[in-house]
Amino acid sequence: MGERPGVLGRVARRYWKLLRIKISLAFFFPMALGFAVAAKYGEPFPWYDVPLAFAAFFCASFFSSTLNFYADVDSDRRFEGRFKDMDLTQQPFVTGEIGRVETAAAFAVSGAGCVVLSLLVSLRCAIYVVGFALVVGVIYSHPWFRLKARPVTDLLCNVAGMGCSLMAGLSLGRDYRPPVAFLAWGALFIAVVYIPTVANDVPFDEAAGYRTSGVYFGAQRLLWSMVPLTLAMVPLAVVVALDTEAPWLFRVATAAGTPLAIAGASVVLYLWRPPRIELNPDLVLFPMYLVIVFFIVYGVAVMT
Numbered sequence: 001m002g003e004r005p006g007v008l009g010r011v012a013r014r015y016w017k018l019l020r021i022k023i024s025l026a027f028f029f030p031m032a033l034g035f036a037v038a039a040k041y042g043e044p045f046p047w048y049d050v051p052l053a054f055a056a057f058f059c060a061s062f063f064s065s066t067l068n069f070y071a072d073v074d075s076d077r078r079f080e081g082r083f084k085d086m087d088l089t090q091q092p093f094v095t096g097e098i099g100r101v102e103t104a105a106a107f108a109v110s111g112a113g114c115v116v117l118s119l120l121v122s123l124r125c126a127i128y129v130v131g132f133a134l135v136v137g138v139i140y141s142h143p144w145f146r147l148k149a150r151p152v153t154d155l156l157c158n159v160a161g162m163g164c165s166l167m168a169g170l171s172l173g174r175d176y177r178p179p180v181a182f183l184a185w186g187a188l189f190i191a192v193v194y195i196p197t198v199a200n201d202v203p204f205d206e207a208a209g210y211r212t213s214g215v216y217f218g219a220q221r222l223l224w225s226m227v228p229l230t231l232a233m234v235p236l237a238v239v240v241a242l243d244t245e246a247p248w249l250f251r252v253a254t255a256a257g258t259p260l261a262i263a264g265a266s267v268v269l270y271l272w273r274p275p276r277i278e279l280n281p282d283l284v285l286f287p288m289y290l291v292i293v294f295f296i297v298y299g300v301a302v303m304t
Contacts, residue, residue, distance in 0.1 A: 014092040015062075018069060018106065022285060024061040027136065029288055030162050030186070031057055032295035034169020037247045039299035042173010047303060049121045049172055056121070056129045057168060059113030064137030066106050068148075069093050071141045072208075121172065128168035136161035149205075151216035154198065155191055162190045179243060182250045185236040185258075192226050192233075192261045193284075196268045196277055199223050203275045223272060226265040233258045249295075 035050065073093045092098045098106070114133050118126035139145045140157040147153035166186065170176050198212055199219040205212045214222050237254035240246055264284075271278045 010097075014097045015106075017092055018066045019058070019062050020065045023065065024058060025289060025292065026285070027061055027132070027161060027165050028054075028057060029292055030166035031169035032292045032299075033249060033253070034166045035172055036169075036295040036299040036302075037178075037249050038170050038173030038176055039302045040249075041247050042170070042176040044303075045172050045174070049125075050300070050303075052117050053121045053125055053129070053168065053172055056114050056117035056125070057132070057165070059110045059117060060129050060133035060137070063107065063110040063114060063133050064141070066103075066110065067137045068141040070103065071143060071146075118168075122174070124171040124174070125168055128164045128171055132161055132164035132168065135164060149210035149212060151211060151213045154212050155194060158194050159187050159190045163187070179240060179246050179250065181236050181239045181243070182246065182254065185233055185240060185254050188229050188233045188236070189257055189261055192229050192265060195222055195226055195229075196279075199272075200276055219275065220272070223269060223277075226268070230258070230262045230265050233261060 031054070035053070038045070069091050070093055093103075111133070114129050115126065118129035135157055140148045140154075140161075147157050163183065163186070166178070170178060195213075198214040199222050201212065202214040202219045205215050217225075233254075237258040240254040241251050243251065268277055268279065
């Protein structure tokens with residue numbers, strides 16, 4: 001009996017690794033925004049839809065992250081050192097901590113969880129939550145598609161996944177539709193935020209044999225592509241910010257996010273020291289966590 005807490009702790013740690021909470025929260029950010037907007041501008045919905053939808057999303061994120069790990073065992077085994085949020089040589093499939101039966105159970109439970117829990121909210125929510133799992137998990141990582149290893153499609157999968165996350169949050173308000181200009185702005189914003197991570201991954205992706213956007217175009221060229229992308233955000237931000245019928249959260253997001261994206265791109269280019277950008281990602285992640293908390297608190301407050 002004395003060893004049981006240790007066993008449970010090890011099990012919890014390996015599943016925590018599979019979830020990759022920092023990446024999951026980055027994908028959750030648009031859903032939290034969508035929830036806040038739906039709570040204010042959408043049709044009224046019961047409070048229990050919120051935990052159901054959030055749980056469904058994290059099941060989908062767990063499924064996607066686990067599939068990504070499972071498909072990358074060979075390349076992760078050859079990698080040495082910390083990569084993004086963890087040392088990939090310590091991921092559970094590389095270390096052998098998870099066997100075939102446990103792997104099948106992880107996929108079955110998380111896959112069923114994202115489907116069933118989202119359906120309990122609404123069909124619309126299920127479409128976007130399951131769509132997120134398919135785009136960020138299956139299409140992005142599965143060997144049949146493997147779009148993470150191809151130029152442009154690696155970026156598009158992340159943009160589409162973030163879009164599904166936003167729409168899943170908005171689906172809580174049933175029929176609410178976001179302005180098209182905001183969706184276009186959001187796609188550009190996500191691309192600008194994601195590009196530095198692709199550039200930082202180039203040495204590893206080359207060693208793994210991937211032809212990502214960073215490998216195909218070159219890290220420096222890809223980083224400089226942020227300049228026209230941020231400039232293209234400006235007119236879209238003006239359109240959304242001046243739209244008095246748009247939710248104030250969208251208007252503030254574009255008004256604040258555009259200069260932040262321009263400043264961020266400038267900092268990234270300044271700190272580019274081939275082959276890496278010398279920037280601690282936590283400087284971006286921690287403020288993001290605070291904004292997520294604000295979205296959730298605001299959404300709950302306007303519901304009550």
